[in-house]
Amino acid sequence: xxxxFRYNWSVRDDWFTLCNQIPKEELIRQRVGGVGSILxxxxxxxxxxxxxxxxxxxxxxxxxxxxxxxxxxxxxxxxDSWRNETQDFLNTWTSKFEKEAVTVPWxxxxxxxxxxxxxxxxxxxxxxxxxxxxxxxxxLQPVSANVIGRNL
Numbered sequence: 001x002x003x004x005f006r007y008n009w010s011v012r013d014d015w016f017t018l019c020n021q022i023p024k025e026e027l028i029r030q031r032v033g034g035v036g037s038i039l040x041x042x043x044x045x046x047x048x049x050x051x052x053x054x055x056x057x058x059x060x061x062x063x064x065x066x067x068x069x070x071x072x073x074x075x076x077x078x079x080d081s082w083r084n085e086t087q088d089f090l091n092t093w094t095s096k097f098e099k100e101a102v103t104v105p106w107x108x109x110x111x112x113x114x115x116x117x118x119x120x121x122x123x124x125x126x127x128x129x130x131x132x133x134x135x136x137x138x139x140l141q142p143v144s145a146n147v148i149g150r151n152l
Contacts, residue, residue: 014143055104
């Protein structure tokens with residue numbers, strides 16, 4: 001699973017680089033699908049990942065506010081700062097965690113740690129597909145979703 005997280009982060013960083021050339025008006029423009037805008041989609045991806053990783057660890061959720069992250073640079077800084085804690089957690093991952101049950105305050109369900117990690121991987125890939133459509137609508141070439149060649 002660590003490899004797929006590294007894959008998502010590599011793709012996310014490529015998206016940040018691409019989006020540096022997009023005017024802010026386009027980054028915040030409301031669009032059909034997803035959570036509404038390119039910038040809000042990045043925030044959503046980062047926030048969901050970090051919330052669930054903290055939930056798995058039994059730590060309280062950090063309630064970041066989208067309004068505090070209104071540029072690609074700010075989003076990348078948030079992503080990078082929260083990624084460190086996620087990497088540290090993933091470095092401790094063993095197969096014994098796979099079936100451990102977890103509850104979190106924002107939902108009533110019980111999930112296994114393995115199920116949550118697979119959800120996070122798929123969640124980001126899903127939203128990267130949405131970003132690809134929006135970027136094509138802007139006349140740009142989307143980031144490659146190829147795993148091959150990323151040296152993971």
